[in-house]
Amino acid sequence: MDLTRSRAANERLHSVVPGGAHTYAKGDDQYPEGMAPVIAHGSGAHVWDVDGNRYIEYGSGLRAVSLGHAHPRVTEAVRRELDRGSNFVRPSIIELDAAERFLATVPTAEMVKFAKNGSDATTAAVRLARAATGRRLVALCRDQPFFSTDDWFIGTTPMNAGIPEQDVVSFPYGDLAATEELISRYDGQIACLILEAATQQDPPPGYLAGLRDLADRTGCLLVFDEMITGFRWSEAGAQGVYGVTPDLSTFGKALGNGFAVSALAGRRDLMELGGLRDTRERVFLLSTTHGAETHALAAAMAVLATYTEEGIAARLHALGERLAAGVRAAAAAMGVGDHVVVRGRASNLVFATLDSNLRPSQEYRTLFLRQLITRGVLGPSFVVSSALSEMDIDHTVDAVAQACAVYRKALDLDDPGPWLGGRPVRPVFRRFA
Structure with missing residues (x-):
């Protein structure tokens, strides 16, 4: 060769x-x-x-x-939008269409906001959890390889040069008792549990439901990183397979079939902290110049349609x-x-x-x-x-x-x-x- x-x-x-x-x-x-x-x-x-x-x-x-x-349905949808303009000073109608399409595909979510990469979406979920709970600590699953390029996660890896100590603790996947002990040890300090619902194996029976109950009892949020599981597990992600609804979830990768688009989705009362219809202190959630490029959202809509229509x-x-x-x-x-x-x-x-x-x-x-x-x-x-x-x-x-x-x-x-x-x-x- x-x-x-x-x-x-x-x-x-x-x-x-x-x-x-x-x-x-x-x-x-x-x-x-x-x-x-x-x-x-x-x-x-x-x-x-x-x-x-x-x-x-x-x-x-x-x-x-x-x-x-170069999937033909996706590339054709992108070509159509390129001739209509890719970015404007106000939201385009495709932002509405894409959001409605996404929420119809992932019905466990009530609102969605798009971005360009998964790291921005997971970091926004962490920020939102901290604001909603008034707590600083993030508990991440230590058995899973990657969540974000931002400091809160990279500071926990061997490549932590230039990153100050982060307010992050960890728990093992599949061990509900260990997670409960961690939350008890940091009583009232943990803002969220963030994990992939599944990676190399299905979750142990009752594990995800147990995390849901634990989060509800202790006042922290449950966040599913669906970057990989989103659409590969099912059209509604891992949460659609295992029947457990997180407070927030993040999607990317398969969503655009190579085009740059990601999503933060979740409960309306949480997502509205980054909106304009809430009386609480505002959260600077996701605000990116290219977060709603029309051709990327067109790609996402074509992907979602292809997944649901073609199985x-x-x-x-x-x-x-x-x-x-x-x-x-x-x-x-x-x-x-x-x-x-x-x-x-x-x-x-x-x-x-x-x-x-x-x-x-x-x-x-x-x-x-x-x-x-x-x-x-x-x-x-x-x-x-x-x-x-x-x-x-x-x-x-x-x-x-x-x-x-x-x-x-x-x-x-x-x-x-x-x-x-x-x-x-x-x-x-x-x-x-």
């Missing part, structure tokens, strides 16, 4: 963009050395790099492009189940079923790469990624888009089988080194480059 142009483009990127990418998770340190393609264009479930190599792509746009690249969430689950079964069978057939492990909900699959002692290994991840890339599969995860075909899934499973054959050789040597091609991939959150 020739990646000459991609390597040159990566060097140029590092000279003008810190980290060589505008999102750390897209950095070339997340890929085997010299094997990080720079994308030229995409269509459906496929992308082409600047060298002309074609890949089946998973985790498209960090889970944002769930319908596939996209069900298709994502069906594709994921087919892929997971194929990968597990291929890994087992090569004798690495305990080492290449597929996890997560079918619509949101990830994989773990374990060493000979069944410990997570960046070296074995590097080997696995390298083998997939050379066989035309760009798979930092196995998160599916609805544009994948059965032929794409079959090709992926075949590539996995060949990668697992190499994985077996490395395990037999107890050394993946000969197949790394350079330094191993690295975790995003680390203190030093």
